[in-house]
Amino acid sequence: MEEPGKRTVECAEAVAWLTAQGVLAGCSAVTSLPDVSEFPALTLAGWKQWFIQAAALVMAKVPPEGVSVFYQTDVKHEGTWVDKGYLVSRAAEEAGCELLFHKVVCRRPPGTVTFGRPAYSHLLGFSRGVRLDLSQATADVLPEAGEVTWTRGMGVQACLAACRFIQAHTATRTVVDPFCGHGTVLAVANALGLDAVGVELSRKRAKKARALHLTPEFDLSPSHRF
Template sequence: MENKNPERIVECGDAIEWLKAHDKFEGASVVASMPDISEFTNTTLAQWKEWFTTTAALIMSRCPDDGVAVFYQSDIKYEGVWVDKAYLVQKAAESVGMEQLWHKVVCRVPAGIATFGKPSYSHILCFSKNVRLHDMSRSTPDVIGDLGDKTWVRGMGLENCLMITKFIATHTNSTRVVHPFCGEGSILAAANKNGLNALGIERSPKRVEKARTLQISDDKKWIL
């Protein structure tokens, strides 16, 4: 039955501590986009990689077996080294016994244009313990050329948010999306747009307020 009045809850706090205090989210799927080393101080690359894989595994461990865990991550170029976050997320998935269902590439700029600070694309990866995709007729593009409208420069993009949450709504039995590190709430708004309840965790009070009110217009624009 379609949920015409999906709820949204946004809690202000540390996402890792919040996750540690909760068991698996029954009836839910999980979406995450975790911070990179630029948001840490006095942290080596090795320490950040360990934090990243450990946190990804923690997030996945809270996803029920019949749900999916979706990660949106952009690689970084750090002190002359390319850091592949897709690889780090895949390592975490193996450690908790999840299989990868799909891996999409999102073009941040048009093909053929050189970028310097960050690679020109981002990853969207989906994992599950029990969900399997046998009907290939329901496949969607693996390379996404348009992010859609964004709430801020590093945002996922409206089209990606709607794609992720629509996948959860149509390919799982989940009725809720849980989003640690929810930022300004783009995934939460997209989940509600697709009839799913949404729960976000964010440590910034300013972002929490935005995440509680962000909406999507019928012509696919953010209503801030």
């Protein structure tokens, strides 16, 4: 069992916090950007522009030896499909990053009919400097996202996959989540021995993110490696 890592949670607006930072030396990022439903003052087009700029900012702050991992679930909006994987890829082009992997994470069993959100999420990893050998290929579909602490949270198994990837393929040992919510990414990173930094606008959620820990029975065995 790894020694638990250290954790810091800032109560701040993520874009302003990131803008004020230099390059986050020794860090990789794992995050999930907020949905259009959380920006009632923006049109869909305005939110898309914000999303691309925010994702590009995250990638710009990660050093070349780190990776930026995004967990995003598409939405169905007024009869159209909003592809967040495409939006993150647009951001990566602006940031000069290359796609290392694009995984599908099942949120519901295959064959399930859904309405507001699809039955899967995207898990995408980008980097300016990290490259993978084809012999290191892994499964393209994760059978489950894992337990979530709130409806907009990232599943524990998806967090574990992302943090394991950082451990195995980068020299970075701090995970930054600029939109950390209840702190699932931070708790998983700490459980693996990685340090973690979270940013959360809501004081209530930031408090939960500081306190969240995995239950002792959670399985961190190699069978769950990414």
